[in-house]
Amino acid sequence: MSRSPARRRNPRGEGDRLRVALLDAATEKLAEVQDVDALSVRAVTAAAGVSPTSLYLHFADKDELVTAVKVRCFAALDERMAAAEAEHDGDPVAQVAALGRAYLAFAREQPGWYAAIFHTNFRKDLPRGDDGIAGAGLAVLLRVAAAARRCDPVLGEEDAFVVGTFLWTTLHGRVAVTKAMPSFPFPDEEEWIARLTAQWVGSSRGAAADPTA
Amino acid sequence: MSRSPARRRNPRGEGDRLRVALLDAATEKLAEVQDVDALSVRAVTAAAGVSPTSLYLHFADKDELVTAVKVRCFAALDERMAAAEAEHDGDPVAQVAALGRAYLAFAREQPGWYAAIFHTNFRKDLPRGDDGIAGAGLAVLLRVAAAARRCDPVLGEEDAFVVGTFLWTTLHGRVAVTKAMPSFPFPDEEEWIARLTAQWVGSSRGAAADPTA
DNA sequence: AGCGTTCAGTGAACGCCGTCAAGTCAGCGC
DNA sequence: GCGCTGACTTGACGGCGTTCACTGAACGCT
Numbered sequence: 001m002s003r004s005p006a007r008r009r010n011p012r013g014e015g016d017r018l019r020v021a022l023l024d025a026a027t028e029k030l031a032e033v034q035d036v037d038a039l040s041v042r043a044v045t046a047a048a049g050v051s052p053t054s055l056y057l058h059f060a061d062k063d064e065l066v067t068a069v070k071v072r073c074f075a076a077l078d079e080r081m082a083a084a085e086a087e088h089d090g091d092p093v094a095q096v097a098a099l100g101r102a103y104l105a106f107a108r109e110q111p112g113w114y115a116a117i118f119h120t121n122f123r124k125d126l127p128r129g130d131d132g133i134a135g136a137g138l139a140v141l142l143r144v145a146a147a148a149r150r151c152d153p154v155l156g157e158e159d160a161f162v163v164g165t166f167l168w169t170t171l172h173g174r175v176a177v178t179k180a181m182p183s184f185p186f187p188d189e190e191e192w193i194a195r196l197t198a199q200w201v202g203s204s205r206g207a208a209a210d211p212t213a
Numbered sequence: 214m215s216r217s218p219a220r221r222r223n224p225r226g227e228g229d230r231l232r233v234a235l236l237d238a239a240t241e242k243l244a245e246v247q248d249v250d251a252l253s254v255r256a257v258t259a260a261a262g263v264s265p266t267s268l269y270l271h272f273a274d275k276d277e278l279v280t281a282v283k284v285r286c287f288a289a290l291d292e293r294m295a296a297a298e299a300e301h302d303g304d305p306v307a308q309v310a311a312l313g314r315a316y317l318a319f320a321r322e323q324p325g326w327y328a329a330i331f332h333t334n335f336r337k338d339l340p341r342g343d344d345g346i347a348g349a350g351l352a353v354l355l356r357v358a359a360a361a362r363r364c365d366p367v368l369g370e371e372d373a374f375v376v377g378t379f380l381w382t383t384l385h386g387r388v389a390v391t392k393a394m395p396s397f398p399f400p401d402e403e404e405w406i407a408r409l410t411a412q413w414v415g416s417s418r419g420a421a422a423d424p425t426a
Numbered sequence: 427a428g429c430g431t432t433c434a435g436t437g438a439a440c441g442c443c444g445t446c447a448a449g450t451c452a453g454c455g456c
Numbered sequence: 457g458c459g460c461t462g463a464c465t466t467g468a469c470g471g472c473g474t475t476c477a478c479t480g481a482a483c484g485c486t
Contacts, residue, residue, distance in 0.1 A: 009463055012453060018463080037250060037334050041444060051465050053445075062444065118393045121250050121334075123444075134394040141397075162400055162408065169386025174378075176385055180331045181347040184354075187375055195375065199412060222434055225482055231434080254473060264436050266474080275473065336473075429485085436479070443472065450465070456458085 007049030019058040021048045026069050027113075034112035036066055036119045063122045067133070073113035074136035080106050081143060092150035096201050099144055100171055100193045107175040114175065141168055151201035163200050170196060220262030232271040234261045239282050240326075247325040249279055249332045276335045280346070286326035287349035293319050294356060305363035309414050312357055313384055313406045320388040327388065354381055364414040376413050383409060 010017050025047040030039050041062050045052045059065045084102035088094040107114040145164030149155050155163070174192070177184055186192065223230050238260040243252050254275050258265045272278045297315035301307040320327040358377030362368050368376070387405070390397055399405065 009452080012462065015463055035334060040442085042442085052443095053466085054464055056445075057463075118389055120392050121248060134396040137390070137394045137397055162405075165387075165399060165405075166383060166409065166412070169390055170379060170383045171386070172389055173382025173384070173386035176331055176389055177350065177382055179333050181350045183347040184350055186378060192375075192378075196379065199379070222481085225433060228434055253471080255471080263434095265472095266437085266476095267435055269474075270434075427486100430483105431485105432481105432483075434479100434481090437477090438475105439477105440475080441473100444470100446467100446469085448466085448468105450463100452461105452463090454459100454461080456460105 003046045003049050003051075015057070018048070018050065018054065022050075022055060022058060022065070023068055023072070024048075026065055027072055030069060030073075030112040030116060031110060032112070034115070036112070036116050037121060039066065041065075061124070063124060066116065066119065066122075070116045070119060071132050071136055073110075073116040074133070074140070076110070076113055077103070077106050077117065078136070078140050078143065081140065085143065085147065092147060093197060093201060095147045096144070096151060096167070097193050097197045099147055100167070100196060101189075103171045104175065104189060104193075111179075118172070118176075141165065144168055148201050167196065167200055216259045216264075217262040228270070231261070231263065231267065235263075235268060235271060235278065236281055236285070237261075239278055240285055243282060243286075243325040243329060244323060245325070247328070249325070249329050250334060252279065254278075274337065276337060279329065279332065279335075283329045283332060284345050284349055286323075286329045287346065287353070289323070289326055290316070290319050290330065291349070291353050291356065294353065298356065298360065305360060306410060306414060308360045309357070309364060309380070310406050310410045312360055313380070313409060314402075316384045317388065317402060317406075324392075331385070331389075354378065357381055361414050380409065380413055 022044060026039060026044045029044055029047055030036065033039060041055055042052045044065070045055050048054075055062075055065065059068070081099050081102045084098040085095050088098045141161070141164050144167050145157075145160045148163045148167065149157070149160035174186065178186060187195070235257060239252060239257045242257055242260055243249065246252060254268055255265045257278070258268050261267075268275075268278065272281070294312050294315045297311040298308050301311045354374075354377050357380050358370075358373045361376045361380065362370070362373035387399065391399060400408070
């Protein structure tokens with residue numbers, strides 16, 4: 001866990017390169033330890049070949065680092081979902097199912113990154129306005145909502161948004177429950193996704209189309 | 214934050230009383246700090262009027278303490294849901310909605326306890342078999358599943374279980390997303406619950422009743 | 427009455443952690 | 457050659473979970 005020795009200090013004016021080096025190290029380390037809170041400033045800086053306090057040249061505190069990492073993780077999730085979606089171009093319902101599968105697969109294969117997305121244990125909690133996380137969340141959601149709408153163009157934009165919300169929250173719910181209670185007897189993932197998809201964007205959907213009216 | 218001074222050591226043979234005193238202190242402190250990871254051994258033992266190391270007379274480590282607290286929190290959630298359910302006896306659909314409302318209310322009003330239920334950041338992760346958490350989760354779920362079945366007795370037991378799973382994961386999803394991304398534009402809670410209820414246990418439900426067949 | 431054991435609980439220390447204030451030291455403009 | 461600036465380090469602080477050796481009162485037993 002000691003510092004990698006090779007590093008040479010950045011040339012004058014290039015100090016910002018350490019910032020991305022730290023972000024890279026943090027992202028990698030996070031994939032390794034699979035838990036945001038196990039990601040220590042000392043481990044990250046050591047991996048970057050630098051002293052612990054160097055982190056504070058580029059981030060106000062640890063929270064700011066993990067927030068930056070979060071945005072990266074969210075982007076990775078969105079990329080993966082986009083790829084899955086593209087594989088089923090032209091079949092909207094299959095696309096929704098593929099998005100769901102991709103979501104669960106990401107959570108399973110990159111638990112550290114997935115956990116970062118929903119990380120809320122900040123050391124200092126008070127101010128923290130919108131730090132880009134809500135924006136990243138919206139991006140994922142809009143992708144799902146658009147897919148839902150493609151399944152049934154009659155669906156208004158707002159309705160599609162709501163349906164997307166339900167799909168997303170349900171997916172995250174399964175991930176969270178599975179993690180917290182591994183022995184919980186969930187239905188098989190494939191069946192579960194089929195059922196979820198059928199319920200919200202299935203062809204004979206619309207049973208309770210607009211109960212909010 | 215220093216130790217409460219009043220305490221007298223328990224009489225011989227009554228050492229176990231400290232165990233519940235520590236659990237009480239931890240539960241209370243958790244409601245206060247609203248975050249499992251901010252719950253420190255030193256703070257809990259101090260609140261119980263005892264030295265930090267006394268904790269280890271009754272719990273192997275901090276993980277064991279928080280696991281015991283988790284079970285309590287889960288029970289508190291179940292109690293609250295049971296109460297909400299009882300208020301709408303005879304109206305199954307209203308009961309499901311009430312369960313949803315109670316769930317969201319518990320998460321909102323007791324964030325620390327709710328977070329404990331889904332806490333996974335253990336310090337040591339390896340063994341940890343079923344510690345009663347999955348059992349407590351099942352209790353909540355079975356309550357929801359039973360309510361779903363009452364809405365439509367045609368629903369098989371297994372189907373009701375699956376529907377319950379969806380309801381639960383969706384509820385938790387909303388809580389988690391709201392916490393991680395407070396500015397996320399969720400539909401109003403009441404409308405959202407109405408829609409959720411209608412979709413899964415609404416009278417004209419059954420549009421995609423058994424896509425897994 | 428005295429003794430050994432058991433039991434409830436302590437105190438000091440260890441190695442981690444995030445963070446801060448002050449310091450080092452190379453490279454640039456002059 | 458000088459001083460400054462920018463990149464990064466050193467050393468320390470307080471808090472954390474946890475370990476180990478310890479204290480002192482209450483008990484059973486002779």
